[in-house]
Amino acid sequence: MAQAGDLITCVTAYDATYAYWIGQAGVDMILVGDSLGMVVQGHASTLPVTVNDMVYHTQLVQRGNDQAWCIADMPFMSDCTLEKSLETAARLMKEGGANMVKLEGGQRVLPMVSTFSQLGIPVCGHLGLLPQSVQKHGYKVQGRDEVSAAVLLADALALQAAGAEMLVLECVPSALAKKITQQLSIPIIGIGSGSGTSGQVLVLHDILGVTVGKAPKFSKNFLAQSGSIQSALQSYVADVKSGSFPAPCHEVG
Ligand code: KIV
Numbered sequence: 001m002a003q004a005g006d007l008i009t010c011v012t013a014y015d016a017t018y019a020y021w022i023g024q025a026g027v028d029m030i031l032v033g034d035s036l037g038m039v040v041q042g043h044a045s046t047l048p049v050t051v052n053d054m055v056y057h058t059q060l061v062q063r064g065n066d067q068a069w070c071i072a073d074m075p076f077m078s079d080c081t082l083e084k085s086l087e088t089a090a091r092l093m094k095e096g097g098a099n100m101v102k103l104e105g106g107q108r109v110l111p112m113v114s115t116f117s118q119l120g121i122p123v124c125g126h127l128g129l130l131p132q133s134v135q136k137h138g139y140k141v142q143g144r145d146e147v148s149a150a151v152l153l154a155d156a157l158a159l160q161a162a163g164a165e166m167l168v169l170e171c172v173p174s175a176l177a178k179k180i181t182q183q184l185s186i187p188i189i190g191i192g193s194g195s196g197t198s199g200q201v202l203v204l205h206d207i208l209g210v211t212v213g214k215a216p217k218f219s220k221n222f223l224a225q226s227g228s229i230q231s232a233l234q235s236y237v238a239d240v241k242s243g244s245f246p247a248p249c250h251e252v253g
Pocket residue numbers: 012031032033034035036073168170191201203
């Protein structure tokens with residue numbers, strides 16, 4: 001799809017019913033995000049999410065999902081050693097039924113990405129704002145200065161070389177996200193990173209305008225102008241596919 005210029009859509013889901021309707025709306029990929037720690041479990045961050053939580057929610061999603069590619073997040077500290085990360089990825093695929101696993105970070109995760117790739121485990125990287133590193137870096141736009149932008153590009157290229165087959169770029173200036181997309185051959189899925197990527201991902205609760213507290217500036221409440229959850233999801237797909245979402249007003253830096 002990325003090579004054909006067909007913009008890719010992704011939405012987070014955590015249960016069977018939403019997974020079903022997300023698929024019916026024509027969303028290409030479902031991310032069982034560890035954002036479930038915040039939007040489902042009510043924690044202040046994603047850090048408390050366990051591997052059991054991720055396996056359980058991936059199972060729920062896969063019971064309702066009959067068409068979208070399903071990516072499951074490796075939760076905080078489940079990838080801190082190669083052995084642990086292999087156990088986690090195996091559980092997410094064998095018990096959860098995920099098609100792909102996603103892990104946060106650059107240089108640190110290269111050995112995991114390379115081993116997964118050799119074992120036939122499709123892997124998605126995640127660079128930019130890393131919610132699992134919030135205690136160290138905060139929820140801040142990443143790659144604003146020249147040095148950090150160069151590190152992000154180098155990390156993206158290294159992940160691709162190690163075998164990553166997709167990359168999520170979160171809260172990166174749109175010009176940098178576009179440059180990374182142009183320099184890599186794998187699909188780059190943006191969130192808060194402008195419109196120059198191969199596709200977009202949003203958290204379901206932001207799309208439906210039910211986020212507790214302030215919704216991120218880069219998100220859009222698609223339910224506000226739709227009569228139903230189903231048509232809100234269809235509008236999200238139509239707007240991403242046509243390039244009208246994200247608009248310049250959704251850019252973060
Ligand atoms: O956990 C999640 O929902 C994510 C997205 C924000 C990309 O990783």
